[in-house]
Amino acid sequence: xxxxxxxxxxxxxxxxxxxxxxxxxxxxxxxxxxxxxxxxxxxxxxxxxxxxxxxxxxxxxxxxxxxxxxxxxxxxxxxxxxxxxxxxxxxxxxxxxxxxxxxxxxxxxxxxxxxxxxxxxxxxxxxxxxxxxxxxxxxxxxxxxxxxxxxxxxxxxxxxxxxxxxxxxxxxxxxxxxxxxxxxxxxxxxxxxxxxxxxxxxxxxxxxxxxxxxxxxxxxxxxxxxxxxxxxxxxxxxxxxxxxxxxxxxxxxxxxxxxxxxxxxxxxxxxxxxxxxxxxxxxxxxxxxxxxxxxxxxxxxxxxxxxxxxxxxxxx
Numbered sequence: 001x002x003x004x005x006x007x008x009x010x011x012x013x014x015x016x017x018x019x020x021x022x023x024x025x026x027x028x029x030x031x032x033x034x035x036x037x038x039x040x041x042x043x044x045x046x047x048x049x050x051x052x053x054x055x056x057x058x059x060x061x062x063x064x065x066x067x068x069x070x071x072x073x074x075x076x077x078x079x080x081x082x083x084x085x086x087x088x089x090x091x092x093x094x095x096x097x098x099x100x101x102x103x104x105x106x107x108x109x110x111x112x113x114x115x116x117x118x119x120x121x122x123x124x125x126x127x128x129x130x131x132x133x134x135x136x137x138x139x140x141x142x143x144x145x146x147x148x149x150x151x152x153x154x155x156x157x158x159x160x161x162x163x164x165x166x167x168x169x170x171x172x173x174x175x176x177x178x179x180x181x182x183x184x185x186x187x188x189x190x191x192x193x194x195x196x197x198x199x200x201x202x203x204x205x206x207x208x209x210x211x212x213x214x215x216x217x218x219x220x221x222x223x224x225x226x227x228x229x230x231x232x233x234x235x236x237x238x239x240x241x242x243x244x245x246x247x248x249x250x251x252x253x254x255x256x257x258x259x260x261x262x263x264x265x266x267x268x269x270x271x272x273x274x275x276x277x278x279x280x281x282x283x284x285x286x287x288x289x290x291x292x293x294x295x296x297x298x299x300x301x302x303x304x305x306x307x308x309x310x311x312x313x314x315x316x
Contacts, residue, residue, distance in 0.1 A: 022051065022080075027128050029108040030056040034115055035097030038065020041227060042115035043073040050077050054125040057107055058083045062097040064090075094175075095191040095201040102190060103316055105182060109135075113224060114176035118146060120223040127179045127222050135181045137162070137215045138206075141222030143174045161218045166210045166260060168267055173216055175202030177224040184214055186315050194310035196301075197252070199238075200245035207253075208312070239290045243272075243297035244304070251305020269298060 032049060036042050042061070049059065059082060063070045066088045074084040089100050102110060109131045113119060123141070130139045142157070163171060188209045191201040206216060250268070253261040272294035279288025 024053055024055045026055045026057060027124065028057050029132075030111060030124065030128055031105045031107040031109070032056045032059045032111045032113065032124070033062070033098065033101040033105065034059065034113055035062045035094050035101060036065065036067070036070060036115035037092065038063050038067025038070055039115055040067075040069040042070055044118055044227065045113065045115050046073045046077055048118040048120075049124070050080055050082060052119065052121055052124050054122075054128065055082055056111065056124060058085060060085045060087065060101045060104055062087050062089050062101040064092050064097050093193055093195070093198055095193040095198070098201075099190040099193065099313060102185060107182070109179060109181055110185065111179040112175065112177075114226075116227045117143075117176045117224045118227060119177075120225075123177075123222055123224060126219060130217060130219050130222070131179055131181060134215075134217070136184060137217050138173065138178065138180045138184060138209055139217050139219055139222065140173045140178045141219045141224065143177055144223060144225045146225030146227045157218060157220055160220060163210060163216045163218075164213075166207050166264075168264055169271065171203065171206040171210060171216065172218050173202055173206035174224075176226060177222065178202075182315075184209075188212055188214055190313045190315055192310070192312040194248070194252070194308055194312075196304040196308050196310075197245040197248040199242050200249040203246065204249045204252075205312075207249075235286065236289050236293075239293040240297055243293040244301035246294070247298045247301025248305030248308070251302040252308055253305075254302070255306045255308075265298075265302075269295065272298075 034042065034045065046059070046061075049055070059074070059077070061070060061074060061084065063086060071086050074086050077084050085104070087101065087104070089097055098112065109128065111124065111127055127139055127141065130137075161172070188205065192204050193201075197204060210216060246268075250261055250265045254265070272291050274291070276288055276291030276295055279285070279291055
């Protein structure tokens, strides 16, 4: 592990000045955690945080690629006055990397984003305000499409909402744009590292939180842009991966006798089938492929999840 930082500032009104004249106060209650495979695109994510009108006490980057690009990007932020940690971790898996970083947090609140996301200038401030107003509620926000490649999965809406129980279609929580108090994390537990649902950890965590009585607030003014960087062939492969992981999440809860998940699975199959048909009617090959993946991978994923006995870890 390498720490690319000086000691965090000691007062909420501290205002470091970077080498281009930008000044931002530091919120001593906030840590930002970013898991990465070491892709260079994380530089854009980190630059967007540095451009914000409020800075976190610390940025923790869990690097499963041991990347020189990540280290150099963090050193640049360090020179501007941002406290950063570069943590090299063996193995892969977003949930495992995320959990590794979450276990290192000592601040009251945690914000999570992904290495292929750019945050808005007032993102941290908006998230922090809502977390302080209701520390027992998880906060998530808007996810826009960014970059040159297509992004099908966006999260938008004009009105703030609060979910207090699981939804029949999905639970609105974006893993690349969410925040929670460390005490909430202790109550709900860490993210599920089960390989069979390796890219469905956000949805499973949201469902688990809601079942335990933890509300999730959607805050439209907290905005990130998800940068599309995969080509068409890579995106089609990802749809199969997402679909099977999502179905495995269903399978794990079906094995536990959860009747609500059974109903949700039926709705999921119907919506995926309609998306497949809509894509074919519109001659939108990518939309059709997305729907087809969620239909054809449902039962293989269900079987894998049903067989699994893995449980999510708890915060140490």
